[in-house]
Amino acid sequence: MQKYSVFSLIKNALTNHQNWDVVWRDPEPKKEYEAIIIGGGGHGLATAFYLAKYYNMKNIAILEKGWIGGGNVARNTTILRSNYMHDANSLFYDHGMQMWKDLSQELNYNVMYSPRGILNLAHSDAQLNAYARRGNSMRLNGIDVSLIGREEVKKMIPFADFTSNARFPIFGGLLQPIGGTARHDAVAWGYARAADDMGVDIIQHCEVNGFDIENGKLTGVQTSRGNIKTKKVGLCVAGSTSLLAEKLNMNLPMEAHVLQACVSEPVKPLLDGVVTFGAGHFYCSQSDKGEMVMGGDLDGYNSYAQRGNLPTIQHVLTEGVALFPNLSRLKILRTWGGVMDMSMDGSPIIDKTHIEGVYLNCGWCYGGFKATPVSGLTFAHTIANDTPHDLSIPFRLDRFNTGHLLDEKGLGTKTWIS
Amino acid sequence: MLEIRCPYCGNRSQNEFAYGGDATIKRPELNTEVTDQEWDNFVYYRKNPRGNHLELWHHISGCRQWFKVHRNTATHEILKTLEMKENL
């Protein structure tokens, strides 16, 4: 692989950038692979990368029905955090946070990991106490986080509504300093380039239409570009998981919902870290380009359309202005939607299935982006060893039977309520 | 914003309604033997189709009736709305 660095950049500048290699090949599918990953999103690309890197599987293909990095990794609000209450979640996501630190170097691709902090605002003492429960749990798990008061919040975001006009005044917040953002496209491309370098075939515009199963064992997949033999297949198709599962005669504890996000026009630096509003569901950060990146509730009905409707955006922005009254005079530049795998307890599923050789990675709800490295790592482990990684044991599918649920919000099975 | 025909009130905008999810799941009868799998299917497992979906909506800012909507999850097109006692 051609090494990226400031030196290679200067060298190539002198030859007018004519000599850069392609970032990844565009191979024809082979007849057989050791393992196939379906879905060229962040998780699929990361899984293939770690399979090749740590589990010595080189004859791997990623099959992507469209263009890689085009699903939810292209549509999220790029937030990284591990501020969860349940041990299973916080330990899992925090392992991911540690992986983010080294990812640019590991991939030789600047994914712009940026720990500028994530601040969850509280609007009552009761909410501060609920955050204390979460924060203490994190601290006991060794994760840095602190509870800060109204005055400290005011220093960080002085333009938030600290007047008596605020409907829900700010009491304080939970601050995870290591939280932040990364450049979403770069994550997909960095993993793709590094995986390709290790021999992984990235095959775009190749849709999986069916599975070949003999005696409960996987033998291959049927694709729009022909049948391909394989003994292992990993599904990394958040947003379409139920559709592929149907081809395996599986129902899943999951619904597809559309989540919208929007950006404002770029403005000079205003907000450094990520801030969430506690009296509703609104989160906001400012991109390196200067756009305010904002999101909130689901549109609230099953949907596979990557489009939403305006009332949800109206609702999200109403909360945004309740928090930051000065946002009112900014302009929204673009809105978009992505399809979420909303699992019935709000936590992901990483597991084998009843079909030998078929593995599931799904149910990320709206939290999948930050998990990209750790999801790839643990899923690669699961595929390679046919047994879960220690970190992903709690994310097995059978928890919906045993009752070991991971419900951070306590809302139960109404996935559309956020 | 979706426009939904409440079978009792007529066409109204979506913001008068609350969503209720899959309308095809049926609660097992009370006081009957139910296997774990049947129960889990009722509580957690969903068909989740891309395409036509029979689902529940609740006219909470209206007549407060629950009813069924046959809607395409890929296009959001509503094919039909039905009272609870009606079937497709």
Added chain:
Amino acid sequence: MSQDFRINNCGLINRDKEIIFIFNGKKYTGYKGDTLASALLANGIHLIARSFKYHRPRGIIAAGVEDANGKVQLYKNDTTEPNVNVTEVELVEGLRIESQNCWPSVSFDVGAINNLLNRFFPAGFYYKTFMWPKSFWYKVYEPFIRKAAGMGKASLDPDPDRYEHRYEHCDILVVGSGPSGISSALAAAKNGAQVILAEDKPRFGGSLLTDNITIGNKNGDEWVNDAIAELRSMPNVIVRGRSQVFGYYDHNMLVMFERCKDHLGNPEIFTPRQRLWYIRAKQVIISTGSIERPLVFGNNDRPGIMLASSAKEYLKIYGVLVGKKPIIFTNNDTAYETAIEFKNKGIDSIVVDTREASNAGIVNEAKKLGIEIKFSHAIANTSGYKKVSSATIGKLNKTKDGFESLSELKCDCICVSGNWTPTVHLASQSGNKLKYDSNLDTFLPDQSRQEETVIGSANGTFTLKKSLEEGFNTGFKLSNEITNNNNRVPIPISDEKEYGEHDKFWCMPLPDKKHYKRFVDFQNDVAVSDIQLAVREGFRSIEHVKRYTTLGMATDQGKTSNLNGLQLVSDIEKKIVPEVGHTTFRPPYTSVTIGTIIGREVGKNYRATRKSPIHNWHEKNNGVFVDAGLWLRPRYYKQGDETLHEASKREALNVRKNVGVCDVTSLGKIDIKGKDSAEFLNRVYTNAFLKLPVGKARYGVMLREDGMVFDDGTTTRISENHFHMTTTTAQAANVLSHLEYYLQIVWPELDVNVTSTTEQWAGAAIAGPKSRLLLGKLFPNEDVSTEGLPFMGYREFKFKNTIARVFRISFSGELAYEINIMSDFGEMMWEEIVKAGQEFNIQAYGTEALSTLRIEMGHVAGSEIDGRTIAYDLSLEGMLSKKKDFIGKRSLSRQAFMNEGREKIVGVVPLDKKTSIPEGSYIVKDPNAKLPNPKLGHVSASCWSVEYDNPFSLAIIKDGKNKKGEKLYAVSPLKNKTIPVEIVSQHYVDPEGKRVRS
């Protein structure tokens, strides 16, 4: 400078009204009817802004929303707004604008060093570097990049303006008032349809205002004025200018913003700044016209280089010459109109045309006028740092991949035309899969998915005659389907110039050994070389190219650049354009002010505030309020300098000693009637309700189907088939929906009706050993003895002229009653209670004392019933009937729920009896254990026990059943606290429950 570029006897502006504005600290004048752009150009100002990445000098390139460069910081009165398009702001008094993204000034910008170094900053350079040393990205490089990012500055102040929403239904919404839009609106309106005609610009007419045409015997603007006047006079038509339809959503819901205020010199005080329209239309006619494409050539971004049609618009509408020595550079015939308009005003231009020839009528007319035309020529490069001053032009070779000769041509502006792009955004948002038209080199609408029809140049119809036909015919046809009327309007005769074929060549070659930047996306500085690099590196999908290069991602969202970009990708890849595809058109079509989207739900109006009918009394008596969902509840009543802690202690202690009164209006109340009500409740609650006697209340617990505790409360049998249910404040709405779900869907055979009566009843809890005495005084004629009104009893007592519902129920654990009365009497009742209670030392108590009382009694509330606990965890397993089935029961046999060592609620007391345990602490065995330190459970609620005068907490901990008496630690690392504690019973006070029964 005083409008040196304004010419007389031309344009639609009002020259009697001169308006002063300030640009970068200097005063200029324009006229009423100008935009900031036209006024700047009238003063000869082209350098307006700096580009995003290279800080190159930039000027206005268009006259409408498609402009990519002319963004400024706008100041008016005390407000400011970033990234304002000078082409969209109407000139009024008091405007001050400043160039943005430049320092110290737009003419000398230090950031322009980026331009000198641009070879080191190709597309995506940041992905390839800034990786070493490791932490330098976020410690050094990124902060630096972030500082440089953004364009204008956001205001830090709240927005002083107000915004409104309006909802409309109509038969036909017509978007755009060009020839096809106006004619379709006329045809539909005259055929009886309810029509809304929306136009983005302040002036109606679109191309009719600038094209040299006639309709009937009128010129364009006369015909437009008459048609708009006629439409405005019709009661079935709404005509709105300054109104941008920006989103086409599901079920034919379109959204439009109307600019109501900023263009007014002296707006009235309540004039909203903008109004958002939600329009549900039966049919939508999209007549949004088309946008001219730039040509791509060396240094094609200099100030003074603009679209030919825009130059014509500045001339014809505003009487402004964009230059006095123009070059017209085109690959098609439409730009010749601009040359002719210049000629008519005495300005000689040179036309540089990439085509070998054209025989179109308009070209011949230009020739006749003596306009110099250079066919087979192209511009290779331009010069002039702050404004274009010359062009290097050359004869194209046969294959058009190089120049045969080059020469310099002086100029002060270049008007370019690379043909036209239909504005298909709304159709695409609606779900229309676009098709590529290889004759027009553009995407056109294909099959409609919703009820939309695209006409005029948005549909690729580029002649006036056909646009009018499409307009009148479509307007008639769609209205006829709705109204069944048959009133057809005759299509007027029109006259227009004749145009021929355009050249499919639009990206000029570079002269040998030259590496001029040829820009495709101006604002984001995306050049041909960037797109070539992206494709060379393997970013083949148009979405990859867009994301890698940032093509089309600037504030203009690629209105002038997208098609050129994807044509370029298809040329490089040697594919046809439809194979490359296009990026998705997302709403909004143009950027929309956030305040407009929100409307009136700002400040205190963000959410409704619910107040009990007793609220005024609480206010008058120094109640300090707390938000409980939407409700405002008194948290405590402050006396003197008391703190929250002191006041709540005093209030709680008074309940334990004497009697207190608490406003419990916000509790959810549901009236349940029907002959199967008892059976229904028996299924909803985990405990038995069938045999609840009339006149008795019972505490009940309900579960979700997944087995988690959902809510609790008391339900009272008022008569055989009539029950009164109470819920927690938080779950009131959810419980009602839950009940309706089961009644309407699961058990429709049950004869039960439910309705919320929360607002109907005001509620006061009177609690404490003296509460019976107080009750007796309030109702002197009633039997309030423990026989007359036993524990969990219910009576209706006459109170003044109404009936009070009296429940002997208790949350505080003391002898207590809850009195409900019709809301209108709430305040009166409360005052009577307080008056009667004086002799018993009554005090009002707030939610904080209420919490204290319930915590030390070990009663669970919202912090325990958090949607993640089962009945066992809360020691409510005794409430689970073994004899009957109920909602959620089947889930309780899950393995994890049966686990012997499961969490259970306990009481926690600090060993020193002094240190309060913060809520959200955890109970651990060893506070110094290695992290992750295993947790036994968490502290859900804490109080200062007024009974024992020491801290007491509730916790839910693993194997809580067997932990009583154990010495453990409560830790709150967040608050740096480690507190040795003893585990005790959750029922700290009166564990036998004697007091409530006394």
